[in-house]
Amino acid sequence: MSREPAPRPEAPEPPDPASPDPGRLGPTSAGPLVVLGLVGLVGGWAVRPVSVALGDPAPRVSWLPPLALLLVAGILGYAAWVTHRVFQRPSQMGRPVPRLLPHQAVNRLVLAKSCALVGALVGGGYVGYALTWVGTSAELGGERIVHSAVAGVAGALIVVASLLLERACRVRKDDDAS
Template identity: 45%
Template sequence: MRPLGPGVLTGWLVVGLVGGWLVRRALGALDVAVPAVSWTQVLVLAFVAAVLAGTAYATRRSVERTRAELSADHAVNRLVLARASALVGALLLGGYAGHAVSWMGAASQVADERMLRALVAALAGAAVLVAALLLERACRVRSGPPAA
């Protein structure tokens, strides 16, 4: 199985970017209040990124030491988690970045604050993406005898 390529991740990022940009435009046209990005959302994304990074580190150590420590079932589960998290991370990165871009040039009192929160959330989405890609790479098993 090959690692996720940049084309797939870029596609999800672009879908998120357009979707995040359209949310504010569509809700504004319908005269509905645009939901704000909260700091809780940012903290949850940062926590998910930390858990993925920790899992990537533990997986890498298990694979480098001996393959017996990491069963095939656990390796496959971690690989599926990594791939799903990478796709969602790319979508969130694009979505929050698109939401931030939609606030650029807005003549609103809260535009700067909402843009800042969306940009910080986009950075947290990027952290999820990077940690997921690290976990995916950690699941790779090299051929040959295990290291002693």
């Protein structure tokens, strides 16, 4: 009985200097935001023809969705402002500097990334739905255009506020070493 030698564990490959550190998140790029915005645009465009094909009336858009989206954008903008102030505030003479705990910063970063993606999708959906009513003489067409357009702008504001919050979560270079 001969025993084969145990396979030697292979040495790990050295990390590629061009690839990002696997322990760090990169900023949200424009690519996924544009793709989700276009998916939302096509989905919003399809709502009216699909509902008509199914024999249902096209959905009405009240003021509640745009106002709710504007509220979310405002909350994200406020969170971005507060986070920026906490991370960028220099230490003051004799006063303790408020700091975010690491898990709080990660929670805000995850919130920012997810809201940016969802804001692009929802904003594109409302813009697509508004575009299906342009040039029609439907009774409530103008109302649907205005409400959907405001909701689309609110979706874009969510994306902007989310990207600002994501940027506010960046750690300064001098804090990175600690």
